[in-house]
Amino acid sequence: MDYLKFLSKTALNRAPSGISEMRTYLRDASPSLVYLASGVPNAEKFPFKKATFTLDDGKVIEVAPDVLATCLQYGPTPGYAPLLEQLKEMTLRVHNPPRWSTSNVIVTLGCQDGLAKAMEMILNPGDSMLVEEPCYSDTLCILSALSPNFLRVDTDEYGMCPDSLKAVLQETQRNTPDKMPKLMYLVPNASNPSGKTMNEERKRRIYSLASEYDFIILEDDPYYYLQYGDPKNIAPSFLSLDTDGRVLRFDSFSKIVSAGLRVGYVTGPSPLLDRIVWHMQASVLCPPGITQVMISELLKEWGEEGFKRHVTGLRQFYQSQRDAMLQASDTHLKGLCEWTVPDGGIFVWFKVPGVQDTETMIKKRAVKKDVMLVPGNNFMLDTKKPCQYMRAAYSNVSQEKIMGAIKNLAELIREEIALQNSLNSA
Structure with a gap:
């Protein structure tokens, strides 16, 4: 593929760090080399001399002194070498990308850091991109500064609709051929906020259209390991289907290990990852060493x-949390709300047909009812338009509190409907 045509002007103007690139000479250096090229601090003066951490089963892991010294120092921009090898092995085992020989993996500061850099790498102001609606709100925050031309694709219970995608592409090609999309962004599994998951047949149809109309797919998949049901029935990823080399896949340890460690990783074509690395060289220099270790x-x-036992336990826990949310909704919200049954992840997506705009209801009156959700307009391309949807997260609340919160939510909705009716009749 010709990747240069996908790059933004900013990305085309990027250059690698000369100092960082000097490290490549170390591969062929003799042990006697005195390296005076980098302005790294003296590791002997670091105040930390020992590090251990205890797992939930009581196992204590002690970081070896040489590993600690390495991870406290500036490290390679693509990531800590042993972790990169582990991620490559995991990617081959789980996804088996058909173009692995031309692909690579880099570590980023969480999934979102990689997304932000990839989108800046591709988009000039006014460039077109394909998005499903609703769309992850923080992705829309990234995109607001890049000013793309959004091409909205409809969704149903299985996520993005291939027929809608094809219609959007055909219409754009027919009426505004200079506005054909450079990329597509989607969350294929347990989509945030809707909780919808794509099946294999749908992914194959969407990938076929990406090949036909030649755009890059950004596969944001932080909930891959939090899909409910039999893991053997999980649909292959877009990366698994990527025969062209047009998928950038974004994974994260935030939802399955720790959010605060800020360790994510990007897998995809080396020519695109190289540009992200150059961006990192000019911004973060390298991901934090201690959290990678x-x-x-x-x-x-x-x-x-x-690892399999760990994620199996997570799936069982979050599915139980989901079931508690659905039970509370059946008990208190029937006739007031419509909602999806998520196949994974940590969210339920509610529609309130009797309320014109959930933002006003939530921001002005929800706190007084001891409950808080995210108004649906945060996930829409036009955030100023009234929206009847809202998102609830069931991940970090006890099941007892879930039941009480949904009961309070029902009271809030009834009061909001009564208030609207009184205003309409006045």
Whole structure:
């Protein structure tokens, strides 16, 4: 593929860091080399000399002194080498990308850091991109500064609709061929906020259209391991289908290990990842070493079977939380709301047919009812337009509190409907 045509003017103007690139000479250096090229601090003066962390099963992992010294120093921009090897092995095992020989993996400061850099790499102001609506709100925050031309694609219970996608592409090609999209952004599994999950047949149809109309797919998949049901029935990822080399896949340890460690990773074509690395060289320099080591040591301790046991336990926990939310909704919200039954993730997406705009209801009156959700307009391309939807997260609340919160929500909705009726009749 010709990747240069997908790059923004900003990305085309980027250059690698000369100092960072000097490290490539170390590969062929003799042990006697005195390296005077980098302005790194003296590791002997770091105040930290020992690091251990205890797992939930009581196992204590001690970071070896040489590993600690390495991770406290500036590191390679693409990431801590042992972790990169583990991520590559995991990617091959789980996704088996058909173009692996021309692909690579880099570590980013969480999934969103990679997304922000990828979108800046591709989009000039006014460039077109395909998005499903509703769309993850923080992605819309990234895009607001890039000023793209949004091409909205309809969704149904299985996520983005291929027929709608094809119609949008055909209409754009027919009426405004200079506005054909450069990229598509989607969350294919347990989509935030709707909780919808794509099946394999739909993914294949969408990928076929990406090949036909030649655009990049940004596959944002932080809930991949939080899909409910039999793991053997999980649909292959877009990366697994990527015969062209047009998928950038974004994974994260935030939802499955720790959000505060800020360790995510991007997999995709090396020519695109190289530009993201150049951006990192000019911004963060390198991902935090200590958190990468924590993930690496944890994966080494668990092994493949231990990791599977861990994510199986997570799926069971979050599915139980989801079921508690659905039970509370059946008890208190029937006749007031419509909602999806998520196949994974941590959200339920509600529609309130009797309320014109949930933003006013939530921001002005929800706190007084001891409940808070996210108004649906945060996930819409036009955030100023009235929206009847809202998102509830069931991940970090006890099941007892879920029931009480949904009861309070029902009272809030009834009061809002009564208020609207009184205003309309006045």
